Structures are given as structure tokens and as C-alpha cells.
Amino acid sequence: MPVDTKRIRGPEESQSPLLFLSPDKAPKAPSSRQGVRGNGDVRPVFARCGLVSQAKGSAYIEAGNTKIICSVYGPKETERRDETDMKTGRLVCDFRLAPFSCVKRGAWIQGSEERDLSATLMESLRPGVCLHRYPRSQIDVNVMVLENDGSVLAHAVTCASMALADAGIEMYDIVLGCTLRQSGNACLVDPSYAEECGSWQEGYGDNQGCVTLALLPNLNQVSGLNADGEMREDTLTEAMRTCMDGCHKLYPVVQQALTRAVKKKAPPPEK
Amino acid sequence: MAAGFKTAEPLEYHRSFLKENCRPDGRELGEFRPTTLNINSISTADGSALVKIGNTTVICGIKAELAVPPSEAQNKGYLVPNVDLPPLCSSRFRAGPPGEQAQAASQFIADVIESSDLINLEELCIEKAKLCWVLYCDIMCLDYDGNLLDACITVLLAALKTAQLPEVTINKETDLAEVDIEKKRRLKINRHPVGSSFAVFDDSIIIVDPTAEEESLSTALMTVVTDEEDRLCAVHKPGGTSLSGEKLQHCINRALTRNKEIRKLLDKVHESTKTMK
Amino acid sequence: MDATSRLCMRTEMELERSCPVLREYGSEQSLLSRPDGSSTFVQGDTSILAGVYGPAEVKVSKEIYDRATVEVLIQPKMGLPSVRERAREQCVRETCEAALLLTLHPRSSLTVILQVVHDDGSLLSCCLNAACMALMDAGLPMSRLFCSVTCAISKEGQIITDPTARQEKESRALLTFAIDSNERNVLMSSTTGSFSVQELQQCIAISQKASEQIFQFYRDSVKRRYSKMQ
Numbered sequence: 001m002p003v004d005t006k007r008i009r010g011p012e013e014s015q016s017p018l019l020f021l022s023p024d025k026a027p028k029a030p031s032s033r034q035g036v037r038g039n040g041d042v043r044p045v046f047a048r049c050g051l052v053s054q055a056k057g058s059a060y061i062e063a064g065n066t067k068i069i070c071s072v073y074g075p076k077e078t079e080r081r082d083e084t085d086m087k088t089g090r091l092v093c094d095f096r097l098a099p100f101s102c103v104k105r106g107a108w109i110q111g112s113e114e115r116d117l118s119a120t121l122m123e124s125l126r127p128g129v130c131l132h133r134y135p136r137s138q139i140d141v142n143v144m145v146l147e148n149d150g151s152v153l154a155h156a157v158t159c160a161s162m163a164l165a166d167a168g169i170e171m172y173d174i175v176l177g178c179t180l181r182q183s184g185n186a187c188l189v190d191p192s193y194a195e196e197c198g199s200w201q202e203g204y205g206d207n208q209g210c211v212t213l214a215l216l217p218n219l220n221q222v223s224g225l226n227a228d229g230e231m232r233e234d235t236l237t238e239a240m241r242t243c244m245d246g247c248h249k250l251y252p253v254v255q256q257a258l259t260r261a262v263k264k265k266a267p268p269p270e271k
Numbered sequence: 272m273a274a275g276f277k278t279a280e281p282l283e284y285h286r287s288f289l290k291e292n293c294r295p296d297g298r299e300l301g302e303f304r305p306t307t308l309n310i311n312s313i314s315t316a317d318g319s320a321l322v323k324i325g326n327t328t329v330i331c332g333i334k335a336e337l338a339v340p341p342s343e344a345q346n347k348g349y350l351v352p353n354v355d356l357p358p359l360c361s362s363r364f365r366a367g368p369p370g371e372q373a374q375a376a377s378q379f380i381a382d383v384i385e386s387s388d389l390i391n392l393e394e395l396c397i398e399k400a401k402l403c404w405v406l407y408c409d410i411m412c413l414d415y416d417g418n419l420l421d422a423c424i425t426v427l428l429a430a431l432k433t434a435q436l437p438e439v440t441i442n443k444e445t446d447l448a449e450v451d452i453e454k455k456r457r458l459k460i461n462r463h464p465v466g467s468s469f470a471v472f473d474d475s476i477i478i479v480d481p482t483a484e485e486e487s488l489s490t491a492l493m494t495v496v497t498d499e500e501d502r503l504c505a506v507h508k509p510g511g512t513s514l515s516g517e518k519l520q521h522c523i524n525r526a527l528t529r530n531k532e533i534r535k536l537l538d539k540v541h542e543s544t545k546t547m548k
Numbered sequence: 549m550d551a552t553s554r555l556c557m558r559t560e561m562e563l564e565r566s567c568p569v570l571r572e573y574g575s576e577q578s579l580l581s582r583p584d585g586s587s588t589f590v591q592g593d594t595s596i597l598a599g600v601y602g603p604a605e606v607k608v609s610k611e612i613y614d615r616a617t618v619e620v621l622i623q624p625k626m627g628l629p630s631v632r633e634r635a636r637e638q639c640v641r642e643t644c645e646a647a648l649l650l651t652l653h654p655r656s657s658l659t660v661i662l663q664v665v666h667d668d669g670s671l672l673s674c675c676l677n678a679a680c681m682a683l684m685d686a687g688l689p690m691s692r693l694f695c696s697v698t699c700a701i702s703k704e705g706q707i708i709t710d711p712t713a714r715q716e717k718e719s720r721a722l723l724t725f726a727i728d729s730n731e732r733n734v735l736m737s738s739t740t741g742s743f744s745v746q747e748l749q750q751c752i753a754i755s756q757k758a759s760e761q762i763f764q765f766y767r768d769s770v771k772r773r774y775s776k777m778q
Contacts, residue, residue: 052359055359503745505739507738
């Protein structure tokens with residue numbers, strides 16, 4: 001077995017204490033939102049731009065307990081010259097979950113899940129960025145999830161597009177993300193971590209699934225769609241519509257954060 | 272004009288400030304940047320803290336897991352500190368396995384934990400040779416603007432102080448561990464090590480708490496770690512230009528006062544969260 | 549008189565009485581044919597083999613426009629290098645960088661490879677001494693020489709210079725310093741364990757005293773080599 005020689009190592013094997021909970025004491029996933037918020041409501045969002053001093057642009061987003069930070073570097077010369085496209089720039093996304101961000105401790109080494117999420121994030125962002133304005137250069141987008149309480153991909157998309165805007169990268173539109181969890185007839189917008197994985201335990205059935213959608217709000221175009229599970233056609237179309245509504249709900253918060261950042265960078269002339 | 276001078280001749284730019292006993296950001300030579308501390312910000316971790324020294328931001332999350340005690344010390348547990356410098360925090364770091372700086376920082380933090388006797392590893396043992404706690408202390412830099420080591424020590428200390436472990440008993444009949452998540456206990460912290468970093472300019476001028484730019488222009492870096500009894504836990508100077516005994520003493524004296532400042536900050540933050548509950 | 553200078557005087561007085569004891573040490577240079585410079589350094593049972601390559605071509609990603617890039621690799625006796633070796637490499641590299649006149653070889657690389665032959669305490673010291681001898685052997689321009697001394701403070705507070713692995717294990721604190729040949733100041737410091745300020749100053753003073761012996765040894769061994777060549 002290859003060992004990691006570049007980090008301080010602990011024991012070869014260790015288990016999460018949650019595996020040893022006595023069954024009657026195990027915390028149960030709440031079956032409904034119990035009046036805390038309606039099924040169609042998104043969690044209150046806190047967004048800020050320009051927190052990372054070293055980056056060209058950065059953003060931080062907090063939705064419920066989900067906390068994501070993103071920084072953007074570039075445009076700079078491409079590192080991989082063999083693939084250089086003379087006409088357009090390259091968007092390089094790195095999506096990482098901090099080891100302490102999930103209920104179970106994650107590894108330092110990027111797993112396949114993170115690589116998939118990086119690719120999806122890139123696909124969702126690319127239609128929003130005017131890449132033809134940056135020939136032969138690359139723009140690095142680094143996303144770090146500090147705490148995962150559901151809907152990480154959707155919020156990562158929003159956070160990354162805010163960071164791109166903060167970096168002054170030319171864009172057609174901002175990209176907003178929203179996740180929806182379909183559980184039978186109930187449809188939960190912006191699900192928490194417990195809601196995301198809780199209902200899988202109840203078994204697979206008809207109309208069970210997750211939909212993540214990325215939207216360019218001004219153009220009203222969808223730039224990314226990721227759905228898993230099993231859903232009927234009409235449910236899926238309905239789910240997409242609900243997600244688009246969810247994105248529009250997020251838009252004013254993002255706008256506010258961006259105008260705030262611009263005002264801070266270039267204060268309006270005093271009268 | 273000033274911006275052009277700064278880009279073209281960064282060293283001369285800094286020297287012109289140091290000549291007047293001040294620094295480009297308005298600080299005096301012996302002045303630290305404002306330091307803030309935030310605790311328990313990550314609910315998925317068993318203990319967490321976020322420290323900002325000026326722009327430098329470091330977050331630490333502690334995850335506790337169960338394992339078999341090490342064979343060479345069966346009445347002890349594990350404490351596994353790792354420092355990560357992701358490409359997010361500065362353009363100087365690349366994605367992939369940790370580079371030399373991150374690895375050296377991890378080793379330094381591990382050495383400080385051991386030297387300062389920060390916590391008793393025997394306290395992490397649940398049952399001898401059978402079960403113990405592993406505390407994974409993952410420290411991540413979110414914004415790199417110099418003085419990483421001071422921030423790492425403080426963030427680790429603050430996170431360990433907030434960490435709570437659930438009660439574990441071993442069922443005599445089944446010989447399996449049982450975890451009671453409702454009963455939690457805090458760790459006993461023996462000592463409070465605090466680091467103070469220094470940078471040497473032109474072999475003679477010493478400044479504290481260097482920014483990333485000052486670090487790269489300086490000829491030597493040094494970190495002194497002290498505890499509350501004014502003992503030294505580490506005098507770490509990986510190389511660079513030499514320092515005389517008197518200069519060293521000057522740095523140690525500054526480190527001792529810094530220790531008091533940070534301890535006050537830690538107490539204040541922990542006190543304020545207690546009263547909030 | 550302030551506290552510092554009083555402290556220095558006291559340690560000096562104490563030093564008059566005791567001369568720091570080092571284990572038997574020895575070195576051989578130019579023993580490998582492939583590297584540009586090589587040496588072994590033996591302190592008691594601790595032994596290091598060092599090779600220096602350079603100035604040579606440097607990878608574009610590591611190129612520095614106004615000086616040479618120094619790389620140090622420490623190979624442990626067994627297994628792969630770990631985080632601990634990486635921390636030692638950093639100490640050796642930055643010490644070498646301070647001693648070498650790197651601006652004379654811009655856009656080039658200098659590589660120091662240190663192979664641990666046997667570890668019986670004071671390993672970092674031995675690495676630094678071997679590195680310095682190898683750099684001299686390679687004929688690289690340096691502004692100063694450096695040597696290193698390890699001091700262990702026992703549980704009773706006694707200071708032991710150049711400890712063995714066993715003495716290291718029994719000690720309360722372990723301090724390693726690199727001393728430069730110009731002003732006998734501290735180039736590098738790496739410590740484990742806790743100790744008082746006074747103990748630190750004492751250890752530095754002892755190391756400075758012990759460094760005289762090692763620098764004399766450097767001088768003698770180089771003299772011997774070049775007189776043989778004539």
C-alpha cells in the first residue's frame with residue numbers, strides 16, 4: 001500500500017465515533033422541515049466579495065451551515081502549452097472539500113467525487129465567461145468547502161461566479177446555482193446535508209432524486225444541469241422550473257454583494 | 272509614482288520606510304498586525320477556530336476518530352497535525368501534494384506540540400492497548416500574507432481548547448465501544464504556547480510579524496515559541512543570515528510580551544462564548 | 549549593566565572552566581567520482597555521506613533570474629524520506645543559501661544530497677557539517693563557512709554537547725545550532741523540548757566555543773589535502 005510521505009501520519013486505521021452510537025441514540029434525520037422553512041424556501045444566504053487579499057478576486061458564501069470560499073487567479077499564461085488553444089482561454093476549476101467539512105473526515109488527497117464536482121463546476125461556469133477575450137491564457141478558480149451542509153455544488157457555482165466577477169473577468173452574465181431534492185411528492189429546495197442523504201435510507205422509489213441547475217439570470221438560460229435518481233418527465237420539468245425560481249431568489253443577495261465590493265474598490269466621488 | 276517605485280525596486284521601497292523606523296503598512300518595527308480569533312465556526316468538526324493576523328487567515332478543524340493505541344505506547348492516543356497551503360490562499364502554491372513549506376510547517380507544529388507538552392496524550396487513551404482517540408488537526412490557510420507559523424500555533428491552540436469529545440465506554444459483554452454523543456468533555460490543555468515570528472532585513476534590522484512581501488525580501492526568518500511560564504518551546508531559525516546573542520535576546524523579550532497578548536485574546540474569546548450560552 | 553550582558557558574562561565564566569566535549573569526529577573529501585564535490589562526516593557513530601552537483605542547468609519552473617537555486621535532499625538510512633526529513637532539508641538548504649555566494653551563478657542549480665549512513669544522535673549537525681565540507685570540496689564560492697553543534701539538556705539541567713541517540717532520548721531538550729565562521733553568530737537554530745532563556749544562551753555560548761574546534765578541523769583537513777597534492 002502506498003503511504004503518504006508528505007504529511008504527518010496517524011494510525012493506519014481509524015473510525016468515526018458516529019459508527020459506535022447506540023442505535024436508540026442515533027440522531028434521526030428530520031422528516032419534514034417542521035415549519036422552520038417551507039419546502040420551496042431557500043436558506044438565508046450571506047455573501048461577501050474580496051476576502052482573500054492575495055487573489056485577483058474572491059468570494060465567500062454561507063447558506064445555512066454550508067460555508068464555501070472561492071478565489072480566482074489570473075488570467076495568466078497557460079501552464080500546459082501542448083493544449084493551448086490560440087483563440088480562447090482556459091478555465092481551470094479546483095473543487096476541494098476541507099477534511100473537516102463533512103460529517104465523516106475526508107482525506108487530503110482529492111477523491112473522484114471532488115474531481116467530478118470540479119468538472120461539473122467548470123462546465124456550468126464556462127458559458128458565463130467571455131473566454132474568447134483571453135486567448136492563450138488560463139483563469140484559475142479554486143473552491144474550498146469549509147463546511148458541507150448540503151447543496152454544495154449549487155452554492156459553489158454561485159460563489160465562483162461572484163469571485164470571477166470580483167476579479168474583473170469579463171462575463172456575459174453571473175451564474176447562479178440551485179439544488180432541489182425530490183422525495184416522492186415533496187420537493188425540497190436548497191436541501192441540507194441530512195435532507196440530501198437522509199431519504200436514500202428510505203429506499204429507492206419513483207420520483208426520488210436530486211437536481212442541480214445553473215442559471216444565467218439575465219439571459220434566462222440554463223448553463224448546467226445535473227440530475228440523478230429516478231424521476232418522471234413532468235416532475236423533472238417542474239423541478240427545473242422550481243430551481244430557476246430558487247436561483248432568481250438568490251439574485252438580489254449576489255447583486256448586493258457585488259455592488260458593495262465595487263463601491264469599496266472604487267468609492268463614488270464625494271459631493 | 273510610489274506604486275511604480277514599489278514594483279520596480281521593492282527592496283529599496285521597504286528600506287526607505289525602515290530607515291524611518293516604520294513599515295509600508297504604517298506599523299512600527301515591533302508591532303504585530305491586528306489579530307482576531309473566532310471559535311466553533313465549523314459545526315461538522317469536533318473543535319474549530321479561525322485566526323486572522325492582518326490579512327493572513329488560517330482555519331483549523333479537529334476531527335476525533337477512534338483507533339487502536341500505538342504499539343510502542345499503549346496508554347496513549349494520537350494527535351495528528353497537518354498544515355495545508357492550498358492554491359486558494361496564494362498564487363505561489365500549486366494544487367497537489369504539499370510542498371516543502373507546508374511539510375516543514377506541519378513538522379514544526381508537531382514539534383511544538385511535543386515540546387510544549389500541550390496536551391497529555393495519555394488523556395486520549397480510552398482503554399489501554401484497545402481503544403484511543405485520534406485527533407486529526409487539519410490546519411488550512413485561506414489567505415497567505417506571511418507569518419504562517421504564528422497563526423498556525425494560535426489556531427491549533429484555540430481549536431484544541433474548544434474541542435469536545437463524546438463519552439466512550441466499552442461494553443463488557445459485546446466488547447464493542449459505545450459512544451454517548453450527549454455527554455461531552457473538553458480536553459485538558461497543559462500549556463499555552465504562542466509563537467512570534469521575526470524577519471531580518473539587511474542582516475541587521477529586525478521586524479516582527481512580516482507580511483508575505485516582507486518575508487520574501489528579508490534575509491532571514493525566525494520563530495520563537497514561548498509558554499506562560501516564560502520558558503522557550505522552540506527557537507526555530509531555519510537558516511538565513513546570522514544573528515548575535517543580543518539580537519536573539521531582543522526577539523525573545525518581544526515574544527514573551529506577545530505571549531501575554533495572545534493569551535488575553537484567547538481568554539476573552541472563550542469567555543465571551545461561554546456567556547453567550 | 550542590563551540582564552543580557554550580565555548573562556553573557558556568567559556563561560563565559562562558566563565556559564572558562566569546562567571545554568565542550570565532542571565525540572571523535574572525522575571527514576574525508578572527494579571520495580566519490582561522479583559528483584562535483586563530496587564528503588563524509590563522522591561524529592561518533594553518526595555518519596553522513598554528502599554529494600554536491602552544480603552549478604548545473606536548472607528546470608525552468610525553479611529558475612531564479614538573479615541567483616542559483618539550491619536544492620537539498622536527505623535520504624534516510626531506510627525507507628522513504630518523510631515530513632521530518634523535509635523539515636531538516638529546509639534547515640540545511642537555508643543555511644547553505646546564507647553561506648554560498650549564489651548571485652555568482654544566476655539561473656543555475658546547486659544540489660546537495662545527504663545520505664544518512666548511520667544515525668546515532670546529532671543527525672542534523674552531522675548533515676550540516678557534511679554539507680559544508682562537500683560544498684568546500686566542490687569549490688563553490690562562499691562568503692563564510694558554517695559548522696553545527698547539537699546540545700542536549702538532561703533532566704538534571706546538565707548540558708551535553710554532541711549527544712548520542714540514547715542521550716538525546718533521555719534529554720529534556722535538544723538544541724541544534726549552525727555557527728558561521730565570520731562572527732561566530734547563529735546561522736540556524738532548531739530546537740525541541742522546553743528550556744529557559746538562560747539555558748538557550750548557555751547552549752549558544754557552548755556551541756560557539758565548540759565551533760572553534762570544528763573550524764580548526766576544517767582548516768587542517770583542507771591543508772592536509774592540498775599539501776598532498778603538490
